[in-house]
Amino acid sequence: MTTTHRSPALTAANVEAAVEALRERGLRVSAARRLVLEALYGAEGPLSAERIAEGLEGRLPRSDLASVYRNLETLEEVGLVRHVHLGHGPGLYALAAPEHEYLACESCHAVRSVAREELDGIRAQVREQFGYEARFTHFPLVGLCPNCLAESEGHAHP
Amino acid sequence: MTTTHRSPALTAANVEAAVEALRERGLRVSAARRLVLEALYGAEGPLSAERIAEGLEGRLPRSDLASVYRNLETLEEVGLVRHVHLGHGPGLYALAAPEHEYLACESCHAVRSVAREELDGIRAQVREQFGYEARFTHFPLVGLCPNCLAESEGHAHP
DNA sequence: CGGTAACTGCGAATGAGTCGCAAAAACTAA
DNA sequence: TTAGTTTTTGCGACTCATTCGCAGTTACCG
Ligand SMILES: [Zn+2]
Ligand SMILES: [Zn+2]
Ligand SMILES: [Zn+2]
Ligand SMILES: [Zn+2]
Numbered sequence: 001m002t003t004t005h006r007s008p009a010l011t012a013a014n015v016e017a018a019v020e021a022l023r024e025r026g027l028r029v030s031a032a033r034r035l036v037l038e039a040l041y042g043a044e045g046p047l048s049a050e051r052i053a054e055g056l057e058g059r060l061p062r063s064d065l066a067s068v069y070r071n072l073e074t075l076e077e078v079g080l081v082r083h084v085h086l087g088h089g090p091g092l093y094a095l096a097a098p099e100h101e102y103l104a105c106e107s108c109h110a111v112r113s114v115a116r117e118e119l120d121g122i123r124a125q126v127r128e129q130f131g132y133e134a135r136f137t138h139f140p141l142v143g144l145c146p147n148c149l150a151e152s153e154g155h156a157h158p
Numbered sequence: 159m160t161t162t163h164r165s166p167a168l169t170a171a172n173v174e175a176a177v178e179a180l181r182e183r184g185l186r187v188s189a190a191r192r193l194v195l196e197a198l199y200g201a202e203g204p205l206s207a208e209r210i211a212e213g214l215e216g217r218l219p220r221s222d223l224a225s226v227y228r229n230l231e232t233l234e235e236v237g238l239v240r241h242v243h244l245g246h247g248p249g250l251y252a253l254a255a256p257e258h259e260y261l262a263c264e265s266c267h268a269v270r271s272v273a274r275e276e277l278d279g280i281r282a283q284v285r286e287q288f289g290y291e292a293r294f295t296h297f298p299l300v301g302l303c304p305n306c307l308a309e310s311e312g313h314a315h316p
Numbered sequence: 317c318g319g320t321a322a323c324t325g326c327g328a329a330t331g332a333g334t335c336g337c338a339a340a341a342a343c344t345a346a
Numbered sequence: 347t348t349a350g351t352t353t354t355t356g357c358g359a360c361t362c363a364t365t366c367g368c369a370g371t372t373a374c375c376g
Binding site for chain 4: 184185186188190191220221222224225228229
């Protein structure tokens with residue numbers, strides 16, 4: 001799986017801002033919660049709850065997957081985090097801030113992350129044709145990537 | 159969930175044809191397998207394995223979900239059946255033959271099923287812009303349906 | 317420092333799907 | 347038909363992702 005994500009600069013400061021947002025909503029900033037947030041700020045691409053939990057081991061006297069899920073859920077409610085479903089695997093979590101959308105390859109499972117605007121054209125066409133406002137933030141746009149496509153077209157030889 | 163599927167005519171004959179296809183591949187036609195096939199031929203829209211299994215109760219001395227899954231799997235391998243993931247729920251199975259694709263509403267979970275060609279324009283644009291060959295057969299095109307869209311735009315009042 | 321929510325760890329539960337295995341069909345060839 | 351071969355089945359147990367209940371902590375407010 002390949003994901004092209006520029007990691008947000010000044011992670012530490014950003015985490016502090018996020019933490020502040022939590023406090024403002026009356027949410028507490030536990031060590032675990034902060035670490036989940038840090039994991040997401042430091043990540044290259046979206047992470048599974050499992051992977052986040054792994055990252056917590058050692059950095060915390062004891063941690064547990066259920067709490068990671070609960071934290072991801074509240075962070076999502078607050079709008080700091082969101083998740084995507086890239087294919088069959090577990091849900092993957094990322095910061096909500098940089099509005100990426102995803103193109104997933106059904107064959108090689110590569111994932112390309114693109115800025116929201118790059119899909120505006122397609123969104124416009126979907127809207128025009130069907131009246132739907134397409135969204136690729138929670139479920140990606142799925143297809144065959146150029147590589148797999150070339151391969152499968154190679155097979156169409158006489 | 160609303161799905162617009164015309165059910166294939168002459169169900170009985172179609173089932174017989176499918177059954178023949180199975181025999182030709184050296185697969186056996188057990189009562190359970192035939193009933194799964196019939197369930198799909200008779201269905202309005204895609205069905206979960208669970209629902210198919212429910213439909214089998216009574217029509218069969220004893221039946222079981224695992225076997226339904228196994229049958230769906232082999233029917234899929236043979237190309238008679240396929241499945242879609244419409245949102246978070248379980249996978250939904252349908253006949254492979256009428257090549258529908260789906261538009262799913264992320265908000266009200268309505269599902270619109272469209273003929274493959276109706277998405278050709280969008281597929282072309284995706285291909286042009288990203289080199290991807292978009293597919294909406296296994297994972298649908300997700301967005302806000304016109305209703306939910308109108309509603310959410312209503313909220314944007316001053 | 318308390319006090320009082322909110323949060324955590326744990327273990328158990330859920331839902332979707334898969335696997336192993338022995339018993340029961342379905343085809344096959346005699 | 348029947349015996350033999352091979353698939354399928356039913357069952358129960360299992361995995362994996364996610365959620366829940368609850369008692370024990372911990373973060374924040376005063
Ligand atoms: Zn989701
Ligand atoms: Zn690919
Ligand atoms: Zn699938
Ligand atoms: Zn809707």
